[in-house]
Amino acid sequence: MESSYSMKNLIGMLGKENFSKILRGLFNRVPIVVVGDESLQVDKVINSLVQLMPHRNELVYWSDFIEEDELIRLYQEEENDFNVSRIIIRSPSNATPHAFRKINSNNFSGWVIGYSLKDRITLREAIENISKKINTSIILYLNRDKLEIIESNYKWNGMEYDFEKNLIHKAIIETEEALEKMKRVLQKKIKNYKNSGIIEAIMNFETEEEKIRQNIYRQKINEFVQAANRALAILSRIELLQELGFNIQISDKTLLKTIDYQGVGHKRLLEFLLYEYGIDFSKCIGTGLKIDIGDIIESRWG
DSSP, rough: OOSSOOOOHHHHHHHHHHHHHHHHHHHHTEEEEEESOOOOOOOOHHHHHHHHHHTTTTETTTBBOOOOHHHHHHHHHHHHHHTSEEEEEEEOOTTTTHHHSSSSGOTTEEEEEEEEEEOOHHHHHHHHHHHHHHOEEEEEEETEEHHHHHHHHSSTOOOOOHHHHHHHHHHHHHHHHHHHHHHHHHHHHHHSSSHHHHHHHOOOOOOHHHHHHHHHHHHHHHHHHHHHHHHHHHHHHHHHHHTTTTOOOOHHHHHHHHHTSSSHHHHHHHHHHHHHHHHOOHHHHHHHHHHHHHHHHHHHHH
């Protein structure tokens, strides 16, 4: 049995719209709970969800740490050092009862949690138990080959998911393009040979397809995170200068041009920095003709 579902499987189970929402929840470190009857299948799903955040440092509850004071130290290490990878915590379904007993409700940020419907507990009872324990979460229900969002007290607040949808689109399209190139190369080599079952089998890249998709997806995530880190370097210094009394800001256009990344708007970038590093840099971004002209003049002289 596979240890996790492929990205293609997850998109098929959730649909692109809900998959985009789950990606946003993961980026924003919202606790995500997967509820289901079969523990093994639930654990496969949470393992797959964790893999969607390759820039994070994965820890497993009840294996890498047990007590809440250990978790608090991990969070403190993040706060004290921007260079430390943010953590994402996977709680297998057999470990979750211990987590709910030992961990305070405020300390589930960045968790992906498996919850098994055992001991004849109903889905509604499970939702009530989870909601009592975790203040804000997204709850998914795994029912055979279907995965759906059944409960969320996370406020989406009219969010748009252009970045997440574009990320999915690129991973799918570029995978198809890579496979097509590989097939064309082989087809040129065997065009003078009669087709056979053996050739058809050789031309099947189903095994490699998910690896290629994962590699492309990881590359896109890495490009975004690196761009966000460049923005972090700029904005953190502007914030420091503001604290020292300097009345300075940067325009959103100049920021995006400076970090050389076109795949996201400045608001989405600021949102990522807020949830990844816990800092609101919105006061560092200025709007208006004066700031725009000033940035243009400085860029020409620079």
